[in-house]
Amino acid sequence: MPLFALRRFSVFLLCALPFAAGARQAVPDTIEQRVAACIACHAPKDGAGTSVGGVYFPRIAGKPAGYLYNQLVNFRDGRRQYPLMTWMVTPLPDPYLHEIADYFSSQHPPVPAPGAPTVAAPVLARGEQLVKRGDPALKVPACIACHGQQLAGVAPAIPGLLNLPRDYVNAQFGAWRNKVRRAHAPDCMATIAERLGPGDVAAISAWLAAQPTPPGARPAERLTAPLPIACGSVP
CATH class of the missing domain: 1.10.760.10 (Cytochrome c-like domain)
Structure with missing residues (x-):
């Protein structure tokens, strides 16, 4: 598996489907599946961020791609501090961060x-x-x-x-x-x-x-x- 794919797989692990005993389930290689861990907190399908354990996560759907990319880089490079975000983006190269940013910037769900x-x-x-x-x-x-x-x-x-x-x-x-x-x-x-x-x-x-x-x-x-x-x- 190429290095780029291995880095992606580190994010897949966060959102992989449960495994039945003795059987493997295929995980679809789609951008929606790869960003499932992001959706768990940022909830683009209903247009809002979420509150998990009293911690608020912002709405990111529809924000400019350049802004989203900058924030992913800032988490990766230490200019923003949030351990979960840092852990998720540290192994990811710039092209993949652009892909994530482009995906969320194109989402425009209804706004609560x-x-x-x-x-x-x-x-x-x-x-x-x-x-x-x-x-x-x-x-x-x-x-x-x-x-x-x-x-x-x-x-x-x-x-x-x-x-x-x-x-x-x-x-x-x-x-x-x-x-x-x-x-x-x-x-x-x-x-x-x-x-x-x-x-x-x-x-x-x-x-x-x-x-x-x-x-x-x-x-x-x-x-x-x-x-x-x-x-x-x-x-």
Whole structure:
């Protein structure tokens, strides 16, 4: 078996079908089967991420392929820290990571409706301000300036922000502040996270979590203006 196939097989083991006593069952060599371990947490068929043991996993279906590929590389190369993801992608070469990213970026299942907000109206108003207009005093640009007017992301490498668990968004800001999550320099999100206090982060995550995803929302094909802050992970 070629080395490339052996590396793939390390992922197959995570999602192989049970074996009957004394009999082997063939595992289909399809991209859906190879990413079954990913689907177990990221659940692209129903459009949502999942919560397993209180740990929230994000929606990745429909995100730009360049962004998904960058994150797989970041887990593999130590710029993001999550042991299960690191273990799964460490043996995988770049072409295979591109294949995984391309698969998930092409998936557009129905998006669940958001839950009702659980925070006060002033908190939501502050979140909306930061998302739509930013805060010049803090030198924080609006989220829509990078992530698109619909917050659905921008190809090839900027993710959408809707339909993400609120706790997941909070955790990612914390990871950037604590330098547990990093990207290629200049790391724009790390800079923004350092400028936002915990209250502002909570306001952003609460407002985003309360927003419905527009029907047929897709990542924009290109930015309509230069990025307001330099980002090393965006070409």
